[in-house]
Amino acid sequence: MSAAGSTDAPLSPLVEAAARGELPSWAAAGNKRRAHMGRVAALMREWAQALGLPPRDVTRWTATGWLHDVLREADPDELRPHVPLLFRPLPGKLLHGPAAAVRLKDEMDGEMCEAIQYHTLGSPRFGRLGRALYLADFLEPGRTFDPEYTESLRARMPGDLDAIFREVVRLRWTHITGKGGTAHPETQALYEQVESEES
Secondary structure (H helix, E strand, C coil), rough: CCCCCCCCCCCHHHHHHHHHCCCCCCCCCCCHHHHHHHHHHHHHCCCCCCHHHHHHHHHHHHHHHHHHCCCCCCCCCEEEHHHHHHHHHHHHHHCCHHHHHHHHHCCCCCCHHHHCCCCCCCCCCCCCCHHHHHHHHHHCCCCCCCCCHEEEEEEHCCCCCCHHHHHHHHHHHHHHHHCCCCCHHHHHHHHHHHHHHCC
């Protein structure tokens, strides 16, 4: 997992504001999307506090939850030229994470950017923050996918974070490949990492 993470440097005003639910003026997210972002941020805050993280990291985790979908409703054709080449072939609905990471790179640390950049694909370099965002985005209570199952996973968080992470990665992998889809190389690398953790 990534060693990049929190430092003692002051958090940017944008991050501090995001942790309070105040999004930047350039955000492209309607009310329904913002409600989802708020639920993800609430889980991130809850889990960070339950893990006993210092207040600075609680702020980082909460802000990451709020900002992960900050460009979700932007025009993909406008985002595509601004994302790294690795991500340009992605379907339009998956460009918002890489695009947001590019937009936010001067406002937040590398671990936060990586979590946002890869929150839809997953990454074998995820640290605890990246794993938590990946799970919060999937498990937030507004999702309609198998509510009883996802509630049972939320009830085990954050104490079983790594085990639940492996379970969700496998579930999502099966969903992609079971439909005959082709997984992004990062997603495949994450799946292989998860399988190796169990062996």
